[in-house]
Amino acid sequence: MKNRRLTAFTYIFGMLTLLWSCDDFVDVQPINQINSDNFFNSETDYQEALVGAYDMLQSSYVNVMLSIMASDDALCGGENATDVPGFQEVDDMRHGIVNDQLRSTWNWMYAGINRCNYIFEFRDKTDFEGKDEVLAQTAFLRAYYYFELVKFFGDVPMPLDKRVNFGEAENFPRTPAAEVYAQIEKDLTFAAANLPLVQAEKGRVTKGAAQALLGKVLVYQEKFSQAASVLDEVINSGVYDLEQDYSSIFTLEGENNIESVFEIQYTNEQGAGFGCLQCSEGNVMVGFSGVRGYSGPIYRDGFSFCVLTPELAAAYDPADARYKPTVFDIEAWATEQAQNGVEVGWSEGYEHTGYFNHKYLPRKGETFQDPNLTHLNNYRAIRFSDVLLLAAEANSRGNLDETKALAYLNRVRDRALMPRLNLAGSSLTEAIYNERRLELAGEGHRFFDLVRWGKASEFISGFQTGKHELFPIPLVEIELAGNIWQNNPGY
Numbered sequence: 001m002k003n004r005r006l007t008a009f010t011y012i013f014g015m016l017t018l019l020w021s022c023d024d025f026v027d028v029q030p031i032n033q034i035n036s037d038n039f040f041n042s043e044t045d046y047q048e049a050l051v052g053a054y055d056m057l058q059s060s061y062v063n064v065m066l067s068i069m070a071s072d073d074a075l076c077g078g079e080n081a082t083d084v085p086g087f088q089e090v091d092d093m094r095h096g097i098v099n100d101q102l103r104s105t106w107n108w109m110y111a112g113i114n115r116c117n118y119i120f121e122f123r124d125k126t127d128f129e130g131k132d133e134v135l136a137q138t139a140f141l142r143a144y145y146y147f148e149l150v151k152f153f154g155d156v157p158m159p160l161d162k163r164v165n166f167g168e169a170e171n172f173p174r175t176p177a178a179e180v181y182a183q184i185e186k187d188l189t190f191a192a193a194n195l196p197l198v199q200a201e202k203g204r205v206t207k208g209a210a211q212a213l214l215g216k217v218l219v220y221q222e223k224f225s226q227a228a229s230v231l232d233e234v235i236n237s238g239v240y241d242l243e244q245d246y247s248s249i250f251t252l253e254g255e256n257n258i259e260s261v262f263e264i265q266y267t268n269e270q271g272a273g274f275g276c277l278q279c280s281e282g283n284v285m286v287g288f289s290g291v292r293g294y295s296g297p298i299y300r301d302g303f304s305f306c307v308l309t310p311e312l313a314a315a316y317d318p319a320d321a322r323y324k325p326t327v328f329d330i331e332a333w334a335t336e337q338a339q340n341g342v343e344v345g346w347s348e349g350y351e352h353t354g355y356f357n358h359k360y361l362p363r364k365g366e367t368f369q370d371p372n373l374t375h376l377n378n379y380r381a382i383r384f385s386d387v388l389l390l391a392a393e394a395n396s397r398g399n400l401d402e403t404k405a406l407a408y409l410n411r412v413r414d415r416a417l418m419p420r421l422n423l424a425g426s427s428l429t430e431a432i433y434n435e436r437r438l439e440l441a442g443e444g445h446r447f448f449d450l451v452r453w454g455k456a457s458e459f460i461s462g463f464q465t466g467k468h469e470l471f472p473i474p475l476v477e478i479e480l481a482g483n484i485w486q487n488n489p490g491y
Helices: 043-070 085-091 100-121 131-153 177-194 207-220 224-235 284-289 310-315 330-338 384-397 402-415 425-440 446-453 475-480
Strands: 004-010 017-024 027-032 074-077 260-264 305-308 327-329 355-357 379-383
Touching (some): 043 074, 043 085, 043 131, 043 260, 043 305, 043 379, 043 446, 074 085, 100 131, 131 207, 177 207, 207 224, 224 384, 260 384, 310 327, 310 355, 310 425, 327 330, 384 402, 384 425, 425 446
Antiparallel strands (some): 004 017, 017 027, 260 379
C-alpha cells in the first residue's frame, strides 16, 4: 500500500488538531499541524484527508464493547467491580451523565464527523477525476458515525459540511433523531450511487456497504418496504456470499472474505497507550476480551471483559456450527487439551462465567509490541448474514414476502447446519429475531436489536422502559455547549 500523509483536523468539542502520517491505510502517527490555506490543492490532499476520516473508525471499538455489555449476552467482567467503572455501569444499567466510556463514544464519533465535514467544507476547492468517489466514501463515513450517535443518544447536534471548533458547540442544538436519520439516508444514497462494487484497497467502502448500511438504517426506522428493496440489491449483486465454514470468519486468514460487506481494518502497529486509546491502530477490544491469566496453546491472555452469559451458551443447539466459534468455554478447552497432554491455566476475573467471546479472542502471533492494545483482528461491522437476516426481518415484519423471508432465514441456518424451518406470521418473525442472536452474538448488535423490537426490558436485567432505550449525553458535553441541551429522559 502506498505511503500517505493524513491531514489536520480539529476534533469536535476541543479535541486536538493533528497532522497524521501513515504507510498503511489505518497506520497513523501524529507529526505536525497544517491549515486549509495550503491544503486541498490536489487529489493527494483529498485522499489523505479521506484516510484521516477513516482513521476514527478504529476508535469505534468502545461502541462495540458497550453494546455487547449492555445486552443480555454478556457481562462486563474485568478484574473487579471497579475495573473501568463506565463499562461496569452500562452492564448493570446504572449508568449516568458522568461516564468516561460514553463520553468517548460521543467524542470519537464526532471527531470522525468533523474530519468528514472538513472534506465537504472544501469539496469545491479543487477538481480532479474521481472526486465524486472520494466524496462518496466521505459521505458513507459521516453516515456511519452519525448512525452510531443516533443509536446511542437519539437527538444529537448535527453539524454538516463545516468543521466545529472549540467553543462553537453552543451554536448547534440537538437535531431530532428523525432528521438525523434523514441525513444518514441522504449520505448513504449519494454514496451508493457513486461507489464501485469492488475496491482494490481492502477497507475502503463499496456500493454494497453503502446499500447494506442504508438497509439497516431503514429497518431501524421500520421502513420495511424501502429496506427490503435496497437489501435485495446487495443480496443479488453477486459480490457477496456466506463463507462455507463459519469458524473461519473471525480468523486472521478470514479477514475481508466474501462475507465481509464492511470491515474496520486494524493493524498490529504501535500507536496507543492507556492514556490515548483512540490512538490505537490495533483492536483494543481483543486484548480486553481475552481470558485473564491464560497460559496454553493458540491464545494469549487478556483482561476478561465482555464475558458471555450461560444463557447465551445454552441458547445454542449442541450441533450448531456457530457455537464453538462464538462461545469459548475455558473449562471444556482445558479438558480437551489435557487429553493431548497439554496444560491450560487461567485465573477467574470478576463475574467469571467460564465463557468468552471467541470471535475476538487474542491469539498468539497476532500482536506486536503491546499485546494489550495492538491486536490486528478486524471488526466485521457488516456481514452478509446480517444483510440476509435484515432482509428477512423487513419482509416478515413488513408483510411483504414471507416466502423470501423464510428463504433468507434458512440460508443462514443451512450454513449453521441447523434444520430448515417452515414458519409464517409472528412465529417467523420471532425465529428471525432468535437467529440474529445466534448468528451475530458477540458482535455488538443484540442490545440495539432488543431496543428497537421493544423487548429490552424482557431480556436485560435492570433495563427501565422509557429511559434505557437511549444513553445519556455526557454532562461535560452539555456544559461545554453552554447548557443548551436537555438530557435524555430519566437522566
